[in-house]
Amino acid sequence: MKIHTLGPAVTDSYRAAEQYRADHENLEVVGHPSFEVLYQSIPELRGELLLIPAAVKTPTGAGWGDLHYQYGDRLELIDSLITELSPLAILERRGRSG
Structure with missing residues (x-):
């Protein structure tokens, strides 16, 4: 069985899927380019x-x-998990470009 989420492997979502896979045998993690693409693929x-x-x-x-x-109506919640996010940075854009 496959577990689909945002890819590539460096995303928090992909790492969370890998963590979930570690506790559930026979899962393959598949990364998608965006959540919109993933939802459209349902x-x-x-x-x-x-x-x-x-x-x-x-x-x-x-x-x-x-x-x-x-x-x-097309999905069923079967489980949840909490994982740690990668460090985040808050930036402010100053001035105009160009």
Whole structure:
């Protein structure tokens, strides 16, 4: 069975999927280029697992709750986990470019 999430392997989501896989035999982690692509692939992923962070925010502004309501009739929550995030930095852009 496969567990699908955001790739590449350096993302927090992919590392969380690897952590989950370590406790569940016979899982293969598959990375996707974006969560939008992953959600659009739901019809082809029937019977497989998706790992979506609760703090996800797509470029269109959709959060986990929005995506849950949009796709909830096609998904079933089966488990949850808490993992540590990579260090984050907060930056402020000053001045104009160009």
